[in-house]
Amino acid sequence: MxxxxxxxxxxxxxxxxxxxxxxxxxxxxxxxxxxxxxxxxxxxxxxxxxxxxxxxxxxxxxxxxxxxxxxxxxxxxxxxxxxxxxxxxxxxxxxxxxxxxxxxxxxxxxxxxxxxxxxxSGIAGGAKPAANIVKANDIAGKVVAVQIGSAGERFVRDLGIAKEVKTYNDFLLAFADVEAGRADVVVNTLPTVRYNAARRPSKLAVSETWDKRxxxxxxxxxxxxxxxxxxxxxxxxxxxxxxxxxxxxxxx
The missing domain is CATH 3.40.190.10 (Periplasmic binding protein-like II)
Incomplete structure (x- = not known):
């Protein structure tokens, strides 16, 4: 029972x-x-x-x-x-x-x-043309700007070849630091990098897509x-x- x-x-x-x-x-x-x-x-x-x-x-x-x-x-x-x-x-x-x-x-x-x-979408980078960032491996030894918590940050950290990963709460602050020369490349999804590169006076060069998201x-x-x-x-x-x-x- x-x-x-x-x-x-x-x-x-x-x-x-x-x-x-x-x-x-x-x-x-x-x-x-x-x-x-x-x-x-x-x-x-x-x-x-x-x-x-x-x-x-x-x-x-x-x-x-x-x-x-x-x-x-x-x-x-x-x-x-x-x-x-x-x-x-x-x-x-x-x-x-x-x-x-x-x-x-x-x-x-x-x-x-x-x-x-x-x-x-997919991950891509934006940098001054002289930096010649085309492939993902081109960020090796570079100072990379990313939005904290973003797919771009995870991609860069997983790749593990950057000299330094600088994080920002605001994507546009990351973008602006590359324009100002305080970072070498900004990494995020391609549409957002491309959209902002086309509409800002610095005209950063946008890489090819490095993966699919x-x-x-x-x-x-x-x-x-x-x-x-x-x-x-x-x-x-x-x-x-x-x-x-x-x-x-x-x-x-």
């Missing part, structure tokens, strides 16, 4: 845990729909994906997030958070989604989920229903050509 009681207690505990897990999965999407607001975070210092212009957040990611909110039938609300604080902000439930050009890495995928990719929207690990809803919206946006229009607007 004692063993049967233990078994019943164990089964009851397992059922309660399973029920709680199901409730967690339902909570975020249901709460968003009930409140009528989707809270999203963006680093706000990564043009053209997301940056502040005249006190307002603008960029590829901002347009995308606003459209996701519209199609979910709710209002968008944005929070600007330093890149290094984005994942903690999501997992602490300060925000519902990250829409901030987050590239997939195995380490990040253990902490947050990634939607189907909405942008295909997928960019996705991020949810918490247990928000499966919200992730499914986001993926459904992204599939519609891709099929309808909305993502191609955003690419033309912000990168061409």
């Amino acid at each position: 004692y063993r049967r009681q233990l078994l019943r207690s164990a089964c009851l505990a397992a059922a309660l845990i399973a029920g709680a897990a199901t409730a967690v999965q339902a909570d975020t999407l249901d709460k968003i729909k009930k409140d009528g607001v989707l809270v999203m975070a963006n680093g706000g210092a990564y043009p053209p994906f997301g940056y502040v212009e005249n006190g307002t957040m603008v960029g590829f990611d901002i347009d995308l997030g606003n459209e996701v909110a519209r199609r979910l039938g709710v209002q968008p609300k944005w929070e600007k958070i330093d890149f290094s604080g984005l994942i903690p902000a999501l997992n602490s439930k300060r925000v519902d989604l990250l829409v901030t050009a987050m590239t997939w890495t195995a380490e990040r995928a253990q902490r947050i989920t990634f939607s189907t990719p909405y942008y295909n 997928d960019v996705g929207i991020n949810t918490r690990m247990d928000d499966t229903r919200l992730l499914e809803a986001v993926n459904a919206v992204l599939a519609d946006l891709k099929r309808e050509g909305f993502l191609d229009k955003l690419d033309a607007k912000w990168f061409q």
Whole structure:
């Protein structure tokens, strides 16, 4: 009898845990729909994906997030958070989604989920033409500027051949230090390096792409229903050509 009681207690505990897990999965999407607001975070210092212009957040990611909110039938609300604080902000439930050009890495995928990719990118470098930075190995012995927590920083550290890795909270500060000669090369995703190199007076030379990266929207690990809803919206946006229009607007 004692063993049967233990078994019943164990089964009851397992059922309660399973029920709680199901409730967690339902909570975020249901709460968003009930409140009528989707809270999203963006680093706000990564043009053209997301940056502040005249006190307002603008960029590829901002347009995308606003459209996701519209199609979910709710209002968008944005929070600007330093890149290094984005994942903690999501997992602490300060925000519902990250829409901030987050590239997939195995380490990040253990902490947050990634939607189907909405942008295909890759790592590249920007440097003064005389530095002749073309291949990834050309950063050997160089002072490399990277945004802290970015895919560019991880790539450079994993390569392990730079003379020094200088980190910045703001990508544009990293870019400016290369322009000023305080670093030799800035490393980040190709679209962002290329976009800023074309629009700044120094006209840094942009390397070829050194690898391939997928960019996705991020949810918490247990928000499966919200992730499914986001993926459904992204599939519609891709099929309808909305993502191609955003690419033309912000990168061409």
